[in-house]
Amino acid sequence: MATPIATAALSASVYAPGDQMLLTITYSDADTKPLTVTIVVTDAQGNSSAPVKVAAVIDPLTVTVTDDSGRTWNRVSDNGAVAVYRAVA
């Protein structure tokens, strides 16, 4: 299995108290593949159901964010490749 890669970028290097802080995380893993499983159920008489599609991810990644000042970061969005977190300075 491959090792994931990640980068983290803040919206600024210096914040004033009360400012919104945004953290953008870009991440990926060579093993991580989205795929679609299509299921068709067929009975003994050969009758088949309508196909059902299910999305799945091979080797999904989990993202954790910690802050050594104790600040709480909340997830704003995450599409599996780019995640955005928000905190208040």
Place this chain on the structure above:
Amino acid sequence: MPRVTVQVRDAAGHTATATADYELRQPVLGGYYLSGGADPTADMAGGNFRSLTQYRSFADGYVFPGYNRPWLIDLGKAGVQMNMVLELKHYGAPNAGPQSFRVDVTDYTVPAPSMTIQQRPGTTWPKAYGYGQVLRGQCDGLLHRALAQYRFLGFGVNIQLASELDTDHEFGTTEDGKAYTWAESDARAVQAMNYILTWFKARTLPPNTTFSVGVAGFDRACFQRTHPEPLMSRLDFLQWNVYATAVGQTALSRFRRTKDWAAADLGPVALSRPAIIAEWGVRSAEIPDQPAWIATVPAAIAQLNAERGPRIARTNYFNSGWGTLSPKSAGLAALRTAYATRPYV
């Protein structure tokens, strides 16, 4: 500096880690000065006043906290950051002659001040201890006397050496009968400031002691001459003063002027130092609506601090001279409102 750490982990436990550091900017400290070095406690009460400028002459036997100024100790212990302007300038009578005194177990005799400054034609030129006198060690007793008092103060202060070197030197100086040009005076002052810094830094100072040198900041060449990198490496702050004295002068343009010169002319050490605005004010003769002008200051400071160059860390309103608040109540109310506004909170 806080650090945020991101960890990305796959199903097999392989991880990737990324970090990003950030800095939290402290609020700008809103400050004050009341005419005559008078007790500002009542004016500051209930407002977000966190900084104060005071002026003392090294010639005075009472530098810290000053003669009859117990309130300075109360304010300092309450967390108000003190910018103590210590001047070689002699404030005049009664003791313009030589002084003999004892500090701890050392007896000193300091000669009479031998320099004249602020040599504006048609005025009486004030006396000051000469840069030559400082460099010859003849003023060591004055430094020692101030330090001995400072050690009993109970908190650290910023020591601003000189009030405005540019104002002092604008028309040249004279020491021991020899005349020096503005530029020559600046060079001699830098040597004397270095001597005083060396003297203080060789001794035990109260925690949180910082240093700066004083300028009005109205002359670009002088500002550059008085901020060489070797001197700045021994100072903690830049400093200049800001006044609006003509119709149409905005807060942004006035606070910006000296900062822009600094950013363009000074070296990286100087630009790493935050700035103290020891005095700022708006003159009511030309700009009668002082409260309206004061109300524009927070946004101006916020904008300047978002730009390249030294960060303005403290701004002390000078309720005296050009800055005299008239009427005082309206001016003070405007100051309170301004200091309750970002970037002051």
